[in-house]
Amino acid sequence: MKKLISIIVMACALLGYAQDSSIKPEFQAFSGALVKLKKAKKGYHKFMLEIVAAPWAFRAEGEVAAPGGDSDMLINALFDGDLYAVLAYVPSATSGTDGQEYQVGLFDMMLFFEDEPTKIRNLKFTLLPPANDDWAMSAFNDAQSSGTLLGKIWKGRYDREITRASANPLTKKSVMDMQRAAEEAAAAAEAEREAKMAAKKSKKKKKAAVADECDDPEMTVKEKRRCQMKAKNAGSKSAEPKK
Numbered sequence: 131m132k133k134l135i136s137i138i139v140m141a142c143a144l145l146g147y148a149q150d151s152s153i154k155p156e157f158q159a160f161s162g163a164l165v166k167l168k169k170a171k172k173g174y175h176k177f178m179l180e181i182v183a184a185p186w187a188f189r190a191e192g193e194v195a196a197p198g199g200d201s202d203m204l205i206n207a208l209f210d211g212d213l214y215a216v217l218a219y220v221p222s223a224t225s226g227t228d229g230q231e232y233q234v235g236l237f238d239m240m241l242f243f244e245d246e247p248t249k250i251r252n253l254k255f256t257l258l259p260p261a262n263d264d265w266a267m268s269a270f271n272d273a274q275s276s277g278t279l280l281g282k283i284w285k286g287r288y289d290r291e292i293t294r295a296s297a298n299p300l301t302k303k304s305v306m307d308m309q310r311a312a313e314e315a316a317a318a319a320e321a322e323r324e325a326k327m328a329a330k331k332s333k334k335k336k337k338a339a340v341a342d343e344c345d346d347p348e349m350t351v352k353e354k355r356r357c358q359m360k361a362k363n364a365g366s367k368s369a370e371p372k373k
Contacts, residue, residue, distance in 0.1 A: 153276050155218050155237075155283060157291050158186075159299035162213035165241070167194075170201035174251070177241065179215055180258070181300075183308035184230035185223065187261040190215075190239050192253035197246050204243060212244050214299050216292055218283055220273040226260035229319065230312055234266045237277025240284045242296065247284045 160179060168176040174193040181188060196203040207213035222235030236255045241248045256262075257270055277283075284292075300308075344357035 153220060153280055155277070155280060155288065155291075156221055157288070157295035158217045158219070158233075159296045160215040160217065161299045161301040162208050162211065162215070163302050164300070164305065165208065165213065165215055167204060167208060169205070170195075173199055173201060175201075175204055179239070181305060182258055183305045184226070184228075184312050185233045187226065187232050187258045188234075188236055189256040189258060190217070190236075190253065191256075192239075193251050194241050195249040197243060197248055204241075204248070207243050214242055214296060216240050216242060216295055218277070220276050222269040222273055224261065224266045224269055226266075227263065228260045228312070228316060230260070230315075232261035232266065234261055234270045235273035235276075236270065237273045238283060245293075245296070 160181070164179055164181065166178045166180075174195045177192060177194050179190045194204065204213060216239065217236060218238040218240075219233055220235035220237060222233065223231045224234050226232050234257055239253060239255075240250060255270070255274075257266055281287075344354050344361065346354075349357065
């Protein structure tokens with residue numbers, strides 16, 4: 131019995147290791163200017179980071195304490211540009227209701243003060259429209275579960291990837307540019323959809339006009355067929371490109 135238990139424990143450990151090694155987290159940095167920070171209470175500031183610009187549509191909330199415990203340190207860091215956030219996610223793109231692709235595999239986040247990790251507690255992620263349907267939530271929940279297998283990701287294991295991400299954080303300007311690009315793409319798609327609908331309506335009107343013209347009760351069957359053929363040939367010629 132003991133031998134069987136040992137085998138089961140070993141198999142579970144190997145399975146956990148295999149799952150852990152298969153997970154490839156990625157990181158995205160955000161400028162501190164995008165973070166909202168409240169005054170500290172008992173050493174911890176409430177913070178919020180909310181982004182809705184493809185490929186991101188989420189809100190992160192929690193409490194943060196400065197590395198040295200100085201309650202004014204992080205507030206000053208916001209103005210000095212010494213504070214930034216790094217999001218950890220398992221790549222999991224899903225299509226939002228606006229047709230854009232969104233990364234919804236979020237599972238952890240850290241605020242850095244001068245490249246040093248802070249202390250975060252009560253971290254909570256919320257997916258936001260247009261990337262919060264059932265499909266997105268399923269991928270999000272899977273990522274949350276998978277992320278726990280990675281252990282403490284801010285303790286040196288992924289320093290190279292985090293440093294690379296922090297070298298090019300998203301800023302207010304870049305987020306605004308992303309939002310503008312998404313709006314322009316949506317407007318272009320809507321214009322194309324309306325043009326297609328107008329073309330369909332025009333085609334239906336032409337068909338209705340031909341039907342009315344060739345549906346004279348005084349015409350014989352042969353005359354109606356000739357009328358329809360003439361209308362069809364006329365339509366084909368008008369559709370041909372002019373030389």
